[in-house]
Amino acid sequence: MVTEYHVAKSGSDQSEGTIEAPFLTINKAAAVAMAGDTVIVHEGVYREQVDPQNPGLSNWRRITYKAAEGEKVVIKGSEEVNYWKHVEGSVWKAVIPNDFFGDFNPYKEEIYGDWVVYSPNRHLGEVYVNGKSFYEVETLEEVKNPEVKTEATEFWQGITIPAHDPEGQKYVWYSEVNETHTTIYANFHDYKPNAELTEINVRKACFFPEKTGMDYITVQGFEMAQAATPWTPPTADQPGLIGPHWSKGWIIENNDIHDAKCSGISMGKEASTGDNYSSKRRDKPGYHYQIETVFSAKKAGWSKEKIGSHIIRNNTIHDCGQNGVVGHLGCIFSEVSGNHIYNIAIKRQFYGHEIAGIKLHAAIDTQIENNRIHDCTLGIWLDWQLQGTRVTRNLFYRNSRDLFVEVSSGPFIIDHNILTADYAIDNHAQGGAFVNNIVRGHMEHRKMLDRSTPYHVAHSTDIKGFAPIYGGDDRWYNNIFIGAEGIEGVGTDHYNGYTTSLAEYISNVHDDKGSDHGAFNVVEQPVYINQNAYLNGAHPFGREEENLVTDHDPEIKIVEDGEEVYLELNLPDNFEEMKGHVHSTHTLERVRLTDVDFENPDASEVVLNLDLLSNMKAAPTVLGPLSELKSGKNRLKVWG
CATH class of the missing domain: 2.160.20.10 (Single-stranded right-handed beta-helix, Pectin lyase-like)
Incomplete structure (x- = not known):
């Protein structure tokens, strides 16, 4: 029996999920929706990581999650903080019990992993005022005196890493974590943070299943923002703000996806096939571990029958720190089309060799078409095992670099x-x-x-x-x-x-x-x-x-x-x-x-x-x- 579930801010998770008696959370619907069902979410801001518990069974028996027609539905990985205390000048602080974050504290978790080049004391947390993200600094003194730094550092192939916002804005934050509390200091300048919409990153993702094999899911029409996503090299687990997590047949369409600390949409690999072993063990280069990842993935069922065949289309993806779309191995036989991708990795608070508007490894038979990509550190970077891959009818402008194809033998x-x-x-x-x-x-x-x-x-x-x-x-x-x-x-x-x-x-x-x-x-x-x-x-x-x-x-x-x-x-x-x-x-x-x-x-x-x-x-x-x-x-x- 096919069911239509409804979610609304006026609902209750003890309700039946009908339009007359909706659920309160998307996760309640995600726990009961089965193949063929549709979850319709009504207007409001939902602060949760949606974790689907059941897969669809085919292209014709999907589980569809969609925003109600004509209604603005926002899923956020952040929480509001309205208990800032004044420190001095325009500097305020918020003292937050570590229990608030559960098992994942973004202000303790660092930007870390294989191929990270530059990440001075950078964490997965973030501070926002009225939707504008701040810049993390290395010391409390820099929060109190956020002078514009003019020096810059040259990294790989001439990429310049500015010290702060290229426009000279100095909205900065710094955090300290002890055994019981996390203290965040931020310079709000003329804003009074308790009178504004002030938010901080809390969750790792907005829409991402913890279990693999959650196949044939459609996500459409949402705004999704402000997630503490980790660094996503091809040799690690690759969670994005949204993604299928080693599944098959997802459709992610007509969404506004922004402010992922690292990656927005991930079609990538999962942890059992390797998780930053080069950085953790330091005994072999990432290149060797990446080869091992390919063989591990084959043993784990990496094939057209079980993985990939995703469609990422007609989304607006912007203001992410590492990638707009990322994927290794899990992006096979997929389509990335009609997306508007911009402002990717332009803050450059951290830098590494895995940054682009679209960064894919092993994109076998993947079609990348009709995307508008601009104002990115790198537009599209396709790496390893480009075979049957096609990049067609895309528009690139105002990027530091447009297109990078690497260590592949074709045909592409x-x-x-x-x-x-x-x-x-x-x-x-x-x-x-x-x-x-x-x-x-x-x-x-x-x-x-x-x-x-x-x-x-x-x-x-x-x-x-x-x-x-x-x-x-x-x-x-x-x-x-x-x-x-x-x-x-x-x-x-x-x-x-x-x-x-x-x-x-x-x-x-x-x-x-x-x-x-x-x-x-x-x-x-x-x-x-x-x-x-x-x-x-x-x-x-x-x-x-x-x-x-x-x-x-x-x-x-x-x-x-x-x-x-x-x-x-x-x-x-x-x-x-x-x-x-x-x-x-x-x-x-x-x-x-x-x-x-x-x-x-x-x-x-x-x-x-x-x-x-x-x-x-x-x-x-x-x-x-x-x-x-x-x-x-x-x-x-x-x-x-």
């Missing part, structure tokens, strides 16, 4: 995107197809010969082999590369010296007099590069047969107008003379190492015939991600 597809960061692309992978993109910004191409990573049987988690990243085996077609003053490395000339066909590669390998395997290490893999445009100082691959090369400056701009976003581009007079093919499985050479073709997740032919706005393209096709691009001035709506 990057098509019909707009990438405009000064640092546009890091390519530390092989076996990719980059088709019909606009790339304005620095491009980095690197080999990774010291880290062999897994590749798989097509459309499967079964491991087929391991390989280092030799560089190359990439395809670049129909792209528009745009240089800019002071920005180097735009274009495809970093492939100069590479072979241009598998036949040439094989011939050169067997002409080499090295050992049977050594020759494969010194001959550059083939690249397939043709029919690209290089503008304003961008440089082509030396053996590209057809291209457009001009010093013309297209004066590219991304313009926001309310909820709409426009691309402005002034293309050269001869732009339309260069056309490209509509590429597909039949035109994209198979990937050498994995010996896998470019295909859709269902193994059907992939055809790259939809532009950024989902318009069907005809052959021959205009270069770049938009079918309407033409010579001269262009102003095209690309979002909204």
Whole structure:
């Protein structure tokens, strides 16, 4: 029997859960809802971590949690604090019994784990006044005298870590925890905290099952905020503000998700397959533990039949400290689409090598499409085991970096995107197809010969082999590369010296007099590069047969107008003379190492015939991600 349960702030958990007699908490409904049931939550703020106790059984017998139509429903991981005591000046303190936090005290728990680089006395707690988050400082003296710090520290690949809010705001806090109490000091400036909405992080998540295997759950229409989520590297448990926790078939849609201390939405792994062993044991690098995690996951049932196949769509995800969307292994066969992701990791109170608007490992056959990603430390970072992964029709702007693909052997597809960061692309992978993109910004191409990573049987988690990243085996077609003053490395000339066909590669390998395997290490893999445009100082691959090369400056701009976003581009007079093919499985050479073709997740032919706005393209096709691009001035709506 299918049931509809209702939850309202006027309800009682001793009620029947009907619309006339609703439950008071979402968790009461989560304890009784079974496959096929729907939980409708009515207007109000619910301060709880929703912990589903029962799974759905299929796509057709889901458990659906949704906000009542037209009503604002907020789930928070925080609690109000209205008993602040004045200390001096604009500094106040709240003394909270440790029992208030139960087994999890965010002001004792530190930002900690594998690949954390910079985290000076940072904790999972947070303070908010009227929804604005503060900055944690290292000493009580800094709370009393929160001077703007101008020094900054350079970390990995030039990422700058400012000491405080880049706008110079000095709303800061500091905490002390003893055996019985937690004391939080905060500088509220002109605010009187007991007269405002003042909140502190308390719970680890807002909607996250403690048990694994809670399959086929839909969560839609909520605002979810202010959770003390921990650091989520691929070698650890990966709880987010919301996530399926090693389950299958979740749909998370039409939500407003923000102010996760670390990660907003997690599709990631669970603790039994490894939990920060490199940091705890210090005997092996995280790389080795990550390999072990893959094998542990296989033993734990990591397969298309049991894990992944999630849909993350049409959410607004913002103001999270580490990631908007994160996942390792649990993100297989999933879809991340239509999301607006911004302000991710821009406070930079802590930093590590696992930060991005979307940060996924082992995203086998996962499709990332039609997302708007801006004002992030890094837009999308795809790491390890990109096979069948596709990044299509996404808009990137005002990010420190836009796209990073790392230590993967393909096949993966990057098509019909707009990438405009000064640092546009890091390519530390092989076996990719980059088709019909606009790339304005620095491009980095690197080999990774010291880290062999897994590749798989097509459309499967079964491991087929391991390989280092030799560089190359990439395809670049129909792209528009745009240089800019002071920005180097735009274009495809970093492939100069590479072979241009598998036949040439094989011939050169067997002409080499090295050992049977050594020759494969010194001959550059083939690249397939043709029919690209290089503008304003961008440089082509030396053996590209057809291209457009001009010093013309297209004066590219991304313009926001309310909820709409426009691309402005002034293309050269001869732009339309260069056309490209509509590429597909039949035109994209198979990937050498994995010996896998470019295909859709269902193994059907992939055809790259939809532009950024989902318009069907005809052959021959205009270069770049938009079918309407033409010579001269262009102003095209690309979002909204």
